Amino acid sequence: MQDIVIRPSMKFIKAGYALTLLVIAGAIAVHYLYLAKDHPRPYLPIAAAVLLLWPIKRHIQRQTVKLTIAGDKLRYEVGFVSKSTRIIQLPKVQDVRVVQSFGQRIFGIGDISIETAGENSRLVVENLDRPQELAEQITDASARPSDTGVH
Secondary structure, eight states, X not given: OOOEEEOOOSHHHHHHHHHHHHHHHHHHHHIIIIITTTOOSOHHHHHHHGGGHHHHHHHHHHHTEEEEEEXXXXXXXXXXXXXXXXXEEGGGEEEEEEEXXXXXXXXXXXXXXXXXXXXXXXXXXXXXXXXXXXXXXXXXXXXXXXXXXXX
16 A cells, blocks of 8 residues: 555645735735835835745644554654654554534535544644545554554
């Protein structure tokens, strides 16, 4: 079986970029239509450009989260410079839950909560595309017999 790599959705991040660019375009228009005569330096568009930090931050945070289904293991990695990895044996997965807020349902994304046997028994991955489909993939993979060769 080929490894399945899952990352959080880009939908809200793309919407953030689009909204921020609209605000910047509006600030540029207001500056040149109403403020350029009195204030030749474009302070308003520069201040609006600072808003780009929000979607850029969210984009970087998205890149720091990765869930991989490989064979009979589920690997959850978090971190950019330093990483934290949690490896879960799929046969130990007991429950996979999908939680979607109203806004998430509109955009077809949701959170997946994976319950396993053991002390740290819950893993939550937020804002995933097609969460129902992913939950079914994880459940199906956990029900398959392992390929370890141990009888």
